[in-house]
Amino acid sequence: MATKHHAHSHKHEKVDAEDALRNAGLKVTKPRLAILDLLASEHGPFTPDEIHVRVTQSKAAGACDLVTIYRCLAKFEGLSLINRCDFGDGTVRYELGGKDHHHHHIICRLCKRVDSLPDCPVEDKSIKLPKTGFRNVSHRLEFFGICPDCYAD
Numbered sequence: 001m002a003t004k005h006h007a008h009s010h011k012h013e014k015v016d017a018e019d020a021l022r023n024a025g026l027k028v029t030k031p032r033l034a035i036l037d038l039l040a041s042e043h044g045p046f047t048p049d050e051i052h053v054r055v056t057q058s059k060a061a062g063a064c065d066l067v068t069i070y071r072c073l074a075k076f077e078g079l080s081l082i083n084r085c086d087f088g089d090g091t092v093r094y095e096l097g098g099k100d101h102h103h104h105h106i107i108c109r110l111c112k113r114v115d116s117l118p119d120c121p122v123e124d125k126s127i128k129l130p131k132t133g134f135r136n137v138s139h140r141l142e143f144f145g146i147c148p149d150c151y152a153d
């Protein structure tokens with residue numbers, strides 16, 4: 001397998017980045033559109049640097065500096081348009097957010113390959129949350145291991 005990022009089955013409809021921005025009450029700007037478009041079409045998850053390289057190389061974002069990318073990502077994250085992935089390596093990565101896109105990852109400790117898992121083990125067990133009064137509760141859960149490619153070496 002040449003690719004490090006494995007596509008996972010998308011049960012949801014493809015996200016229209018422009019609609020998503022409007023629905024979130026955001027002005028549609030070139031960088032915003034380019035970032036959301038990228039995350040809607042490729043799983044990643046991508047670091048801000050990777051996002052910057054991709055949206056400027058494709059010219060989709062126009063002339064856009066890394067600070068702008070960070071600002072857009074912070075805004076998107078605050079509105080749950082995207083999710084921050086924490087793989088415990090001190091690097092922040094982002095992918096498309098929202099309930100329809102909820103899934104977990106398994107990450108190779110050696111080559112950092114990221115696979116998506118098809119099911120949510122937490123939802124399956126319908127874990128009972130104590131009555132905290134919290135609403136819109138979300139969770140994060142990532143798995144780590146050694147992938148078959150690295151294991152074979």
Ligand SMILES: [Zn+2]
Nearest residue numbers: 108111147150
């Ligand atoms: Zn590996």
Ligand SMILES: [Zn+2]
Nearest residue numbers: 043095105116
């Ligand atoms: Zn993912």
Ligand SMILES: [Zn+2]
Nearest residue numbers: 120121122123
């Ligand atoms: Zn889950």
